[in-house]
Amino acid sequence: MELTVIVPTFNETPNVPELVRRAAQALHGVEAEILFVDDSTDRTPEVIEATAAGAPLPVRLLHRTAPTGGLGGAVICGIRASTAAHCIVMDGDLQHPPDMLPVLLSRLREGVADVVVASRYCGAGGSAGGLANGTRRAVSCGATLLARGLFPRRLRSCTDPMTGFFGFRRAAVHTDRLRPSGFKILLEILGRHRLDVAEVPFVFGQRLAGDSKAGWREGGRFLRQLAVLRFGRLAGFGLVGAIGTVLNLLIMGVLVGLGAHYLVAAVVAAEVTIVTNFLMQERMVFHRTRSAAGPLQRRFLRSFVFNNADAALRLPLLWGLVEVLGANSVAAQAATLAGAFVVRYLYHSRVVYREVRPAAAAARPAAPGPAVAPGGTSLQERAS
Incomplete structure (x- = not known):
């Protein structure tokens, strides 16, 4: 397998069929799979399985019964479940256009960069226009400036560390170093590794259906993540x-x-x-x-x-x-x-x-047990 597309989902039922259709079309001829890591409380798992049955490329479902680490924890579970040479992370709401998947993969194939970031802020082709309003755009820009100010070396080649759309060589990312909390998993990866970064511009699209998961709680998690990464x-x-x-x-x-x-x-x-x-x-x-x-x-x-x-x-x-x-x-x-x-x-x-x-546990080696996710979260995996 050359590529695993990791899609963390939470109640994205209306978006799944269209995402699979467009991703399969974009990756025609590529040895690739789509891996949904799902924390949903609605019918999203059933829709993923039904869509997988007729998909032209392999679609897997990893449903977490306890969503440890939020979206970042879901991405880590996806990385650990992949055996592909490359991984690309994207949202399940179609604001990250599946048509960009071959572009990211092409840059990864060049072998120059460990991470290829789809950036809203680099080059003439990037845009954050899909953000809901001017306030959201201002918050996104402010968070980006704050992160780059705190990590001038690690993020010197990354104009958009807040993006959730990026690809990487799987061997370059060590999941045992990561301490995910919330949305900003790319910042976590770049903050805890020394990686070569390349960027491609993309237009952040309009949400097809469903509601944004951003809010004050995620803002607080982001500030805590910055503080812990830095200090x-x-x-x-x-x-x-x-x-x-x-x-x-x-x-x-x-x-x-x-x-x-x-x-x-x-x-x-x-x-x-x-x-x-x-x-x-x-x-x-x-x-x-x-x-x-x-x-x-x-x-x-x-x-x-x-x-x-x-x-x-x-x-x-x-x-x-x-x-x-x-x-x-x-x-x-x-x-x-x-x-x-x-x-x-x-x-x-x-x-x-x-x-x-x-004392008893310290005196004898632990017996082997079933695999669990980070933090002891049990996993249910169903492949189609």
Whole structure:
């Protein structure tokens, strides 16, 4: 097999038959397959199987019962399921024109580049006109500038790291390096590899049917992905800490403004943000290691006790800054929170979220078991 076209799908029932028809037409004479990695909750899997029965090229379905890693996780599953020399990733909504598949494959065949990117922003032939409105176009351009600013070397040859339409040599991409979260899998690949990149311009088309999956949640995932790629997990912990600090100071400021004593306000603000920070850390920072770090109750108890001890130790310091040095109480609270940041990170990464290995399991080798997807997600694969 020369080429696997990986199509991650989520509720794309109306688009599947037309995508297969146009892709098969574009790849006539190429030893290629289409691999749908599907996270749908509608009838998309049934439509894929029905379309595959009459398709002129092999069509496979990999349906994930638990969509770990979002679209990026789906792409990784597709890469691991492929045996082809080349892979091309494209969306299932036909905004990525299947007619471009031979163009991407031709550039890959030249052997000059590891990755060939279909870019909306390179050359005279590129366009992002298919984005829903001016706001979406502005957000896309801003995200691209931000990513290229943070990764000037890795992205120096890539004008559109936000695109979901690209091809690559399968041997050049090591999936064990990738930590997918959300839509921007190309950014993840380029950020964690040193790859030669070539580009071809393309026109981002209008959506044929269905709704866009972009939104505020994906925007938050993108910002977290950038921070982790650039600065590691410490950046994610810092982002959570910054959000918690703002919340802490807001609560304290409101309570002080209502007449509460600043020490009482500091205690109340600390208790609220200890809980909210733990919940954010579970979702945003340690989501990949939490399952191996013991039960939720133990993780919460360790975090809660430590943070309360930290808050208790900071209260005398807060009192000294305010009563002895005459500092503003909210500003002094901000200073004490910042000073404890590194200690909190080390404790959580090395104690709260340290992997727990049962003694019996550590003493003997694990028995072989069924293959699973990244993060332990079971897979159901049906080939047509």
